[in-house]
Amino acid sequence: MRRTGIFYAQLGLTILLCLFIVVPIVMSALAGVTVNVFQGLSSGLTLRWIFEVWDLYASSIFLSLWLAIACLFVTLIAGVPLAYVLVRKPGRATRLFEELLTLPVAIPGLALALALLITYGGVSGYRSSWLFILTGHVLFTLPFMVRSVAAVMSAMDMKTLEEGAASLGAGFWRRFFTVIVPNAKPGILAGALMVVTLSVGEFNLTWMLHTPLTKTLPVGLADSYASMRLEIGSAYTLIFFVLIMPLLIAMQILANRSSKPARATAEDK
Amino acid sequence: MSMDLDLKEGRSRPSLLSSFLTPRAAAASPAILTVLLIPGLVIVAAFFLIPLARVAVEVGNGPEGWGTYLLILTNARYLESLIQTLAMSAGVTVMALVLCAIVGLFLVRNRFAGRSILIGTLTLPLSFPGTVVGFMVIMLAGRQGVIGGLTDAAFGSKLVFAYDIAGLFIGYLYFSIPRVILAVMASAEKLDLQLEEAARSLGASRFRVICDVILPGLMPGLISSGAICFATAMGAFGTAFTLATDIDVLPMVIYTEFTRNANIPVAAALSIVLGLITWACLAAVRSFTGEGKSLPVRGGA
Numbered sequence: 416m417r418r419t420g421i422f423y424a425q426l427g428l429t430i431l432l433c434l435f436i437v438v439p440i441v442m443s444a445l446a447g448v449t450v451n452v453f454q455g456l457s458s459g460l461t462l463r464w465i466f467e468v469w470d471l472y473a474s475s476i477f478l479s480l481w482l483a484i485a486c487l488f489v490t491l492i493a494g495v496p497l498a499y500v501l502v503r504k505p506g507r508a509t510r511l512f513e514e515l516l517t518l519p520v521a522i523p524g525l526a527l528a529l530a531l532l533i534t535y536g537g538v539s540g541y542r543s544s545w546l547f548i549l550t551g552h553v554l555f556t557l558p559f560m561v562r563s564v565a566a567v568m569s570a571m572d573m574k575t576l577e578e579g580a581a582s583l584g585a586g587f588w589r590r591f592f593t594v595i596v597p598n599a600k601p602g603i604l605a606g607a608l609m610v611v612t613l614s615v616g617e618f619n620l621t622w623m624l625h626t627p628l629t630k631t632l633p634v635g636l637a638d639s640y641a642s643m644r645l646e647i648g649s650a651y652t653l654i655f656f657v658l659i660m661p662l663l664i665a666m667q668i669l670a671n672r673s674s675k676p677a678r679a680t681a682e683d684k
Numbered sequence: 685m686s687m688d689l690d691l692k693e694g695r696s697r698p699s700l701l702s703s704f705l706t707p708r709a710a711a712a713s714p715a716i717l718t719v720l721l722i723p724g725l726v727i728v729a730a731f732f733l734i735p736l737a738r739v740a741v742e743v744g745n746g747p748e749g750w751g752t753y754l755l756i757l758t759n760a761r762y763l764e765s766l767i768q769t770l771a772m773s774a775g776v777t778v779m780a781l782v783l784c785a786i787v788g789l790f791l792v793r794n795r796f797a798g799r800s801i802l803i804g805t806l807t808l809p810l811s812f813p814g815t816v817v818g819f820m821v822i823m824l825a826g827r828q829g830v831i832g833g834l835t836d837a838a839f840g841s842k843l844v845f846a847y848d849i850a851g852l853f854i855g856y857l858y859f860s861i862p863r864v865i866l867a868v869m870a871s872a873e874k875l876d877l878q879l880e881e882a883a884r885s886l887g888a889s890r891f892r893v894i895c896d897v898i899l900p901g902l903m904p905g906l907i908s909s910g911a912i913c914f915a916t917a918m919g920a921f922g923t924a925f926t927l928a929t930d931i932d933v934l935p936m937v938i939y940t941e942f943t944r945n946a947n948i949p950v951a952a953a954l955s956i957v958l959g960l961i962t963w964a965c966l967a968a969v970r971s972f973t974g975e976g977k978s979l980p981v982r983g984g985a
Contacts, residue, residue, distance in 0.1 A: 497720070616813045633815055
């Protein structure tokens with residue numbers, strides 16, 4: 416292919432945008448292991464800040480992981496059957512319900528948190544427990560699980576599969592667990608990764624819903640940015656990146672794998 | 685996999701019997717469908733519908749009654765914040781669309797070494813929390829930032845803009861780029877190259893091809909990703925919170941009213957209005973493009 420000036424201009428802009436994204440990430444990662452940011456890298460490298468963050472915020476990191484797992488559990492139990500019904504019974508009522516379901520994503524997290532606080536803020540045992548944050552996370556992530564599973568389910572000709580299983584005498588629950596769920600696995604996996612990633616990174620809702628005893632990772636991050644020295648904030652950010660990167664990469668690999676066959680057929684045409 | 689085999693056998697055997705049995709037998713009974721729906725219904729009803737209705741009513745019980753909803757238009761401070769937030773979100777959306785249309789088209793049309801790394805990089809911040817995005821802006825344009833360091837070395841004075849409106853803009857752009865670029869690339873892949881060749885063979889200049897063929901083809905994708913970008917920017921809180929700028933974006937005003945002033949009816953009214961704006965924006969675009977697929981990924985806001 417002939418590479419024109421326009422090619423290089425576009426390439427230049429692309430690289431510039433990539434630098435815009437990557438430079439601050441690298442900077443903060445470096446600052447997290449630098450002895451003194453104000454003197455720069457020449458002051459030497461250290462793991463001191465990482466340990467300090469661990470001492471200060473380990474509980475918030477574990478709470479975030481625990482919340483993500485709990486959130487995944489709830490969205491699986493509620494979301495997979497929901498996706499099945501939405502795909503299997505398309506109609507006005509289901510469309511309306513789907514709209515309702517995605518509303519918590521469409522409206523700002525702050526508004527959602529406010530509604531939860533005003534309604535359930537007085538229930539003291541619930542308000543002060545991690546379950547309160549879990550509620551917000553589930554509302555926010557459930558639509559992603561449902562969409563991801565429903566997308567795979569509507570592409571897999573569920574009716575024929577089910578009719579086949581039914582003609583062999585399988586009852587509904589058997590069909591659901593041995594035919595539907597295994598076939599929807601790619602969607603469930605993609606949805607699960609999405610739910611965990613979003614839950615670990617959720618801030619807008621969580622900041623409003625948290626108490627001093629239920630701080631999650633992003634809440635701790637905001638706290639460290641506001642009140643700790645730059646190195647500690649950076650080291651904490653580094654820990655966050657190390658946690659979230661594998662999830663993001665897995666998500667991209669999964670997305671590439673599922674989009675490849677589609678692209679191949681498009682090119683065949 | 686083995687199920688597929690079983691299936692084919694099952695269907696080819698007693699065709700009459702199966703055609704008689706299957707249509708009803710395969711459909712789950714209404715009772716089962718209800719059972720499947722219950723967990724989701726309970727969650728949405730108890731933790732979303734009821735709280736939302738409760739808040740909507742709570743506003744009416746405030747000192748100003750239902751008029752609280754109009755405060756966003758009648759109170760100068762809230763109105764100014766609304767206008768600033770709208771302008772900011774619109775500006776970031778336009779900027780992100782222009783940049784991502786150029787870069788997205790480039791990444792779809794060209795194959796070269798390192799291309800997938802570039803794509804991976806651009807979509808990296810997709811699920812960064814808003815606070816981290818704010819911190820990234822501080823790293824870039826803060827007192828110890830890269831830009832400050834570069835300008836210090838070049839001109840002897842540090843350029844620091846993380847904490848004013850430019851910093852906020854940069855932050856919003858940072859979390860907008862990943863979601864817009866994904867949508868633009870998806871719709872750029874669907875473009876019909878033959879249309880462009882036809883236009884070119886008819887003598888259209890490069891500029892005309894872009895205006896009359898490429899842009900109209902990309903338009904649905906640009907509109908829907910623009911709406912997602914705009915709605916995300918309207919509701920973004922973490923970035924503004926970390927940067928602690930003196931510009932009052934609407935989510936920050938809501939937060940201050942709620943926590944510092946304990947002005948719950950006003951905070952509730954403002955957040956309902958904000959929610960209505962973002963929802964209406966997304967719903968309008970969905971009915972316009974006829975696509976139900978686009979779900980705003982609001983991780984990094």
